[in-house]
Amino acid sequence: MKLVSHKPILPFPFRNQTALRTLALILMTIIVADARTAAQDGVAPSRSDRDTVNSLLQRIEELETTTQDLKRQVTDLQMRQSSAAATPLGTAATATVPDSLPQQAAVQEQLGVDRFGIHLRGFGHVGFSATDERRTHGAYALGDLDLLLTSRISSKAGVLSEILFEPEDAGSFTVDVERFLLQFNQNDSFNVGLGRFHTGIGFYNSYFHHGNYMQTTTDRPLMFAFADDGGILPTGNVGVTVSGKLPSGRLGLAYLAEFGSQDTRRTTFNNTDVDLENGNSTNFGIVSRPQVWPGVQAGFSFYHDSVKPSDLQINENILAAHVVILRQSFEWLNEWLVIRHAPVGSTVLFNTPGFYSQVSYRFGAYRPYFRYQYVNASDNEPVLGDVRRREGPSVGVRYDFHESAAMKLQYDRQFSRNQSAVNGITGQVAFTF
């Protein structure tokens, strides 16, 4: 059998091995040369690119050096500040260059310390109330629009003004300047106010004013209601008020002295207006805010005046006392007072006692509260006979749904002498702007 070799059949020039090798070498040379050309054209850096990269690297190194220097300087400064803080206080600092007056004026100008403008805040409320009293029906009511204007006129003097727009029937408003006070704040121990102010009888009248938003409940306690709402106190006055702290250490005593004269125009529960034709009044008070019990305040006040609601001249003395706890979450207000009316030329005295206690606790945005109030005036009382005995509880909740607005819902039950109990409900949205 003949074996057949399977040699590749090649064209003539490649049948020789040497010629084949030469051809392969030429082809490889061509391919490599072409690849180098391609690399030079598209990928590999040219000499100018290399220079750019080198300069960039050099720049990065310079920046790194600069950053290191800056870091070192910051560390040095911090160490110097720490050592300054650690040195005996008040010694190192005095070695600096004293600040010149123009420099001080420039800084104060930048800070706006000497710019005394008028600051305006507004308060308002709107609500719905209804009772089960006969011949009454529930109604929506627009509350007072209360504008508080304050202004500093110097570092120790300022003006405070509270202007009230009270809604009347048929959509009209009356304007009432409730407070208008020029204040001098000499120091912690001596502050003087001249003008119209709310009398410092008890706690509520000098702490809460007309802006309903500021108080927890929908209304003021009856004994501190404003005179034009049936209130029993001379809540406003025109004259001088002096207050300040007394040197008493941790007892935290403060004093209050007020002198003034303003007629109280009272709207009775019989819907009649009475001008009490007040004389010159004096009011003195002492309060204690013990430092060991933050938020606690106890005090009393004594108010003297004379009133003449008819032809009868009557001496009026009001003794009030309070103990309150006011903290961020917890609020407990307790006040008592006695109004003594002594008709001139008569031996008969009329004492009208009253008190209220209000407690509330805040749970987040909700603040449930409870209040019990009591006022008892004789039917024969020459000034407050229409008030009779009124007492009863109020329960409610305040919901602060916005940092400048709150919703309140309150239920009241009121007992009156010789009258059946009245239930009432009030919803209110109070706000500030």
Add this chain to the structure above:
Amino acid sequence: MCWPGVRQFTVSVMLSVVSCISGAAMAEAQQNSDLAVIVSAKNPVSDITMRELRRIFIGERRALDGQHDVLLMVPPPGTPERDIMLRAIYNMNEADYKNFWLGKKFRGEAGGEPLVVASKQLLNDGVAVMPGAVACIAVQDIRRAAVKILKVNGLLPGQNGYPVH
């Protein structure tokens, strides 16, 4: 035979290193979260109790040195310094703080709120030149030697037990 001993030694060394690092980090964090209370270097007061500091910041004490009315300078809302101030000194949130000062103005007890100063440089300058100025500021932001860090309860920022943090 000696593997357990070596392992124990290694573990204890590692724990020591970790505790050292974490301790240093905590100390640094404490210092970073401490808020310095600064006054002018000319102010003679150097030490104050936390209770008195609170009384100053809530406007119950009108003069720190008995002569000059206090001018409070506080950080702007939304800053870490403001949060520390509200928590450590006022014990209030932002809304409570605003209502607190609104109430003070409403009752005629204060002419206005504390001055909000956003610029650290201006705050330093203001405290330096105004004898009654009192401000809260992070220690690393104190830039002028003409201001003085008050000790609170006898302690400076960064010291253990410093209360304003």
